[in-house]
Amino acid sequence: MIDQPVWYLVHTQPQAEARVEFNLRRQGFSSYLPKYQRTRRHARKTEMVTRPLFPRYLFVALDLACDRWRTVQSTFGVSQFVLSGDEPARVPCAVIDEIRAREGEGGYVQLGLPAGIAVGSPVRFVDGIFADARVVIERIADARRVAVLLDVLGREVRVSTRVESIGTG
Numbered sequence: 001m002i003d004q005p006v007w008y009l010v011h012t013q014p015q016a017e018a019r020v021e022f023n024l025r026r027q028g029f030s031s032y033l034p035k036y037q038r039t040r041r042h043a044r045k046t047e048m049v050t051r052p053l054f055p056r057y058l059f060v061a062l063d064l065a066c067d068r069w070r071t072v073q074s075t076f077g078v079s080q081f082v083l084s085g086d087e088p089a090r091v092p093c094a095v096i097d098e099i100r101a102r103e104g105e106g107g108y109v110q111l112g113l114p115a116g117i118a119v120g121s122p123v124r125f126v127d128g129i130f131a132d133a134r135v136v137i138e139r140i141a142d143a144r145r146v147a148v149l150l151d152v153l154g155r156e157v158r159v160s161t162r163v164e165s166i167g168t169g
Helices: 017-026 069-073 093-101
Strands: 006-012 030-032 035-042 045-052 057-062 078-081 122-125 134-140 145-152 155-162
Touching: 006 017, 006 093, 017 030, 017 057, 057 069, 069 078
Parallel strands: none
Antiparallel strands: 006 057, 006 078, 030 057, 035 045, 122 134, 134 145, 145 155
């Protein structure tokens, strides 16, 4: 029987998540930094940028009986462990599994949408004036909004809506 790793949460210095992940892996620790992509508009340019799902946090797998967890505490870029009393607080494996289940192509977490739904997926409105209208997801704006293409009089019209307003089927 293979034991599942026990995950703990590490608080990092501002914008140091990737550096901490690199340093922990270099020291032989298993770490996980969930990321997502979003569209950023600035100065008339639109670009895809990668962001950490939980800014200033990442997960590290440890065996507290064998691993020297205080070594992680002193890693360059680490602010501190999230503690429960005097020891690092455990993160249930189900949480890590759920985050990983939402990863799509390229290993990026798909925000706000059920697993298996991504850009280009056919969905329908479940409420509002367009209830039961079939649409296609054009882009994921953020965790709460999505842009869909709605067919109105033979033309595709971009509509921005709440994630809760769309469903499969």
